[in-house]
Amino acid sequence: MYGLWRPRVLGAWRVPAAGPVILAVNHAHNIDGPMLMGTAPRPVHFLIKKEAFVGPLDPFLRGIGQLKVDRASTDRAAITNALGVLERGGVLGIFPEGSRGEGDFASLRAGLAYFAVRSGAPVVPVAVLGSAEARGRLVSALPPLRGRIDVVFGEAFAAGDGSGRRTRKALDEATERIQRRLTAHLENARRSTGR
Secondary structure, eight states: OTTTSEEEEEOGGGSOSSSOEEEEEOOSSTTHHHHHHHHOSSOEEEEEEGGGOOTTHHHHHHHTTOEEEOTTSOOHHHHHHHHHHHHTTOEEEEOTTSSOSSSSOOSOOTHHHHHHHHHOOOEEEEEEESTTSOOOSSOTTSOOTTOEEEEEEOOOBOOSOSSOOOSHHHHHHHHHHHHHHHHHHHHHHHHHHTO
């Protein structure tokens, strides 16, 4: 990532140095996940749509610890693998909006709340800014080479209410808490980076 673009990483010290943690990342461009993997202070295991695991990408993605998920159904193997990452004290990366969009955390799926409440792992909001601002001249599907992309890590927080409840109501409340924190982090990140 540092060879192709000029990432500016802010607040990486906010990611706990050890123990399970979930990075909740906005998703406006396909480069957002790889950019975070290349700049995060710890190895990140993302839930990635199974359609990406084709050809030579399949062994590569598996080799770097990425997790295949079938978004069309409840993928129990992906859920088990993601919880396993957290149980082993690893870092799970999630795009809480489920797929690429505006990258504004406007509509969250319940997956992030489930993993956070079930594992008790803290959530660190991450804003990747600048990846979708312009198209590259050589490869229009990518941001301009040597362009600046900001990766801003926020304060870790607990998604649950401390009761340990895993009911539908508890997950809905956790999703609301998460959305408020992620939206506030994104606004702060835009203000601090001028984007």
